[in-house]
Amino acid sequence: MGKRLADPAGPGGGGKAAPALEVEDLTVAYNEKPVLWDVDLSVPPGVLLAVVGPNGAGKTTLIRSVLGLLQPVAGKVRIFGRSLAEARQRVGYLPQRGSVDWDFPTTVLDTVMMGTYGQLGWLRRPGRREREAAMEALSRCNMADFAGRQISRLSGGQQQRVFLARALVQQADLYLMDEPFAAVDATTERAIVDVLRELRSQGRTLLVVHHDLETLNEYFDWVLLINVRRIALGPVSEVLTSENLRLTYGGRAAFLSVEGSRGAAADDPPAAPGGGIEA
Amino acid sequence: MSPQLEILLIACATAAACAIPGCFLVLRRLSLMSDAISHAILLGIVGGYLLAGRLDSPLLIIGAALTGVLTVGLTESLVQTRRVREDAAIGLVFPLLFSLAVILIARFADQVHLDTDAVLLGELAFAPFNRWQAGGLDLGPVSLWVMGGLLLLNLLLLFTFYKEAKLSTFDPALCAALGFSPLLLAYGLMSVVSLTSVGAFDAVGSILVVALMVAPPAAAQLLCERLEHMLAISVAIGCAAALSGFYLARLLDSSIAGSMAVMCGVLFLLAWLLAPQRGVLASLALRQQQRWDFAGRVLCIHLLQHEGTPEELSESAVQHMGEGLDWSPAFSSEALAHAQDAGLLVRRGDLLELTELGRETARETLGRA
Numbered sequence: 180m181g182k183r184l185a186d187p188a189g190p191g192g193g194g195k196a197a198p199a200l201e202v203e204d205l206t207v208a209y210n211e212k213p214v215l216w217d218v219d220l221s222v223p224p225g226v227l228l229a230v231v232g233p234n235g236a237g238k239t240t241l242i243r244s245v246l247g248l249l250q251p252v253a254g255k256v257r258i259f260g261r262s263l264a265e266a267r268q269r270v271g272y273l274p275q276r277g278s279v280d281w282d283f284p285t286t287v288l289d290t291v292m293m294g295t296y297g298q299l300g301w302l303r304r305p306g307r308r309e310r311e312a313a314m315e316a317l318s319r320c321n322m323a324d325f326a327g328r329q330i331s332r333l334s335g336g337q338q339q340r341v342f343l344a345r346a347l348v349q350q351a352d353l354y355l356m357d358e359p360f361a362a363v364d365a366t367t368e369r370a371i372v373d374v375l376r377e378l379r380s381q382g383r384t385l386l387v388v389h390h391d392l393e394t395l396n397e398y399f400d401w402v403l404l405i406n407v408r409r410i411a412l413g414p415v416s417e418v419l420t421s422e423n424l425r426l427t428y429g430g431r432a433a434f435l436s437v438e439g440s441r442g443a444a445a446d447d448p449p450a451a452p453g454g455g456i457e458a
Numbered sequence: 459m460s461p462q463l464e465i466l467l468i469a470c471a472t473a474a475a476c477a478i479p480g481c482f483l484v485l486r487r488l489s490l491m492s493d494a495i496s497h498a499i500l501l502g503i504v505g506g507y508l509l510a511g512r513l514d515s516p517l518l519i520i521g522a523a524l525t526g527v528l529t530v531g532l533t534e535s536l537v538q539t540r541r542v543r544e545d546a547a548i549g550l551v552f553p554l555l556f557s558l559a560v561i562l563i564a565r566f567a568d569q570v571h572l573d574t575d576a577v578l579l580g581e582l583a584f585a586p587f588n589r590w591q592a593g594g595l596d597l598g599p600v601s602l603w604v605m606g607g608l609l610l611l612n613l614l615l616l617f618t619f620y621k622e623a624k625l626s627t628f629d630p631a632l633c634a635a636l637g638f639s640p641l642l643l644a645y646g647l648m649s650v651v652s653l654t655s656v657g658a659f660d661a662v663g664s665i666l667v668v669a670l671m672v673a674p675p676a677a678a679q680l681l682c683e684r685l686e687h688m689l690a691i692s693v694a695i696g697c698a699a700a701l702s703g704f705y706l707a708r709l710l711d712s713s714i715a716g717s718m719a720v721m722c723g724v725l726f727l728l729a730w731l732l733a734p735q736r737g738v739l740a741s742l743a744l745r746q747q748q749r750w751d752f753a754g755r756v757l758c759i760h761l762l763q764h765e766g767t768p769e770e771l772s773e774s775a776v777q778h779m780g781e782g783l784d785w786s787p788a789f790s791s792e793a794l795a796h797a798q799d800a801g802l803l804v805r806r807g808d809l810l811e812l813t814e815l816g817r818e819t820a821r822e823t824l825g826r827a
Binding site for chain 2: 247267270272274282283285293299301302304329349
C-alpha cells in the first residue's frame with residue numbers, strides 16, 4: 180500500500196506523492212446547462228472527505244465524471260497522478276442505493292461478490308477466493324448472517340451495508356461513495372462510520388457525499404463544499420465557516436450555521452479564517 | 459421421429475432459446491424490445507430477399523439480425539435526445555420499420571411466399587415438412603436444427619458471459635466503473651435477441667416469440683430469488699407452455715403457436731396467483747395474518763391496561779370487548795378466537811384473562827412504540 184501510494188506524480192511531480200484525486204477545470208453540462216462549472220480539486224491521499232452541497236449542486240455528477248461514467252464538456256481527471264484507464268483498479272465506487280432494482284433475483288453474498296469482478300476482468304469467474312473476500316467484507320459490516328438472503332428482503336440500512344461491503348471487496352485506494360448514509364438508522368450510521376475510519380487508517384482516500392452538516396466535524400477530516408462551482412476544499416475546521424456555508428446554500432446559510440451547536444465562532448466573520456468551527 | 463415429436467422438440471428448443479435472453483430483457487425492463495425486434499426484423503428479411511433474389515439465402519438472416527440491432531440503436535438514439543422516453547421511442551421505431559417491410563413486400567415481393575400473416579403467427583404444423591436433406595439422407599426438419607443451434611449458442615454465451623451479463627443488468631454504473639462496457643453488453647444482448655427472434659419467427663411467428671421471451675421469465679421472477687434459478691425455471695416454464703399449448707391446440711383443433719402463446723399467459727397467471735411468497739394469494743394471506751396479529755396485540759394491551767383496576771370486571775367481559783374498542787361484534791369475536799388460538803388470552807366464563815404470553819406481547823408492543 181505505502182509503496183503504491185508513493186508513486187511518482189509523473190513529469191513535474193518533483194518526487195512528491197501524487198494527489199489521490201486531481202481534477203482540473205471540470206465542466207459538465209446536461210443539454211447545455213452546466214451542472215459543474217470549472218471545478219478544480221486536489222485531494223491528498225489518506226483523507227476522509229465529505230462532499231457537501233444542496234440538491235442539484237453536482238455532487239453525484241462529480242463522482243460520475245471522475246469514474247468516467249459521464250463525458251465532461253471540458254476538464255481533466257488524474258487519479259494518483261495517472262489517467263482513469265491506468266488507475267481504474269485502484270478506484271472503488273459505491274452508487275446511490277436507489278440506483279438499482281432491489282427486486283433483482285440475487286443474494287446478499289452474490290451482490291457483494293460483484294465488487295470483485297473488476298479484479299477478475301472479462302471471462303474469469305468468481306471462485307472460492309472471491310467468495311471468502313465477500314464473506315469477510317460482510318462480517319466487517321455486520322451483515323454475515325444475511326449472506327444467503329435475497330436483497331429485497333433487507334431494510335434500507337441493511338441494503339446500504341451490502342453496498343458498503345461490495346465497495347470493501349473492491350480493495351481500492353480511492354473510494355467514491357454516493358450518499359452511503361442516506362436513510363439509515365443510527366446503528367447502521369455508526370457501523371458505516373467505523374468502516375470508513377478503518378479504511379482511512381489503512382491509508383485509503385475516501386470521497387463521501389454527505390448531507391448532515393451536524394456530523395461533518397465528527398465524521399470527516401476534510402470537506403468539499405460545492406454548488407455547481409467549487410466553493411471551498413480543505414480541513415473541516417478551516418473550511419466550514421458561515422461565509423462558505425452561505426455561498427454554498429444561499430439564503431439558508433444563517434439557519435444552517437446557527438443549527439450547529441458549535442457554530443458560535445463561525446457566526447463571527449472576523450474569526451472565520453483561522454478559527455472556523457471547533458469541535 | 460414422428461412429426462408430432464418433431465414439432466414438440468422444435469417448440470421446446472424455441473421456448474428455451476427465447477427464455478434465456480428473455481430473462482435479461484425482463485430484468486432490464488426492456489420486455490417490449492422483444493416485441494419491437496421480432497417485428498422489425500421483417501424489414502431485414504425483405505431487404506435480404508430483394509438483394510439475394512431468393513428465400514433461402516443467408517443474407518436474409520444477416521439482414522434480419524442487423525435490423526434487430528438497428529431497432530435498438532434507433533430507439534436508444536431517440537432516448538438520448540431526451541425528447542421522448544424509452545417506451546415511446548420503442549413504439550415509434552418498430553412500427554415504422556415493420557410497415558416499411560410491409561410496403562416493400564406489397565410493392566416488390568408479392569409473388570413470393572413472404573406472407574405477413576405467417577410472420578405474425580407462424581405455422582408450427584408445417585415445420586416438419588421443411589426438411590434438411592444431404593446426399594439423399596434425411597437429417598430432420600430445418601427448424602429443429604436452427605432452433606437447436608440457437609439454443610446452444612445462447613447457452614454458450616450465457617455460460618461465457620454470465621458474470622458480465624448479471625452485473626450489467628443489475629448495476630450498469632458499477633459495471634462501467636469496474637472497467638467493463640455495459641453498452642457493448644447491452645448490444646450483445648440485443649443481437650442475441652435479434653438472432654433468436656429471426657430463427658424463431660420462421661417456425662412459430664413473432665407473437666409467440668414475444669410471449670416466450672416475456673411470460674416465462676416474468677413468471678419465474680415471481681418464483682425465485684436467484685438469477686440462476688430464474689433462468690432454469692423460465693426455461694422449464696417455456697417448455698411447459700410449449701407442450702401444454704400443443705395439446706390444447708389438438709383439443710381445440712386450432713393454431714399451435716396461438717395455443718402455446720395462450721398457455722404462456724395461463725402459466726404466468728398461475729405464478730402470479732400462487733407464487734409462495736410473491737403471489738397475490740400469499741400476500742393476501744400474509745396481510746390477513748398481520749391484521750389478526752395486530753388485533754391480538756390491541757386486545758392484549760387493552761386487557762393489560764385494565765388489569766387490577768376497578769373497571770377490570772366490565773372491561774374484560776367478553777360481550778363488552780368490542781364496544782370499548784369500537785369493533786363490530788363479528789370482528790371482535792373473530793379477533794378473540796384468533797388471540798385465543800395464539801395463546802395470548804384465555805376465557806374464564808364471561809371474562810377474558812391474559813396469559814403470560816399475552817402480558818409479554820402487550821409489554822413488548824408498548825415498549826416498541
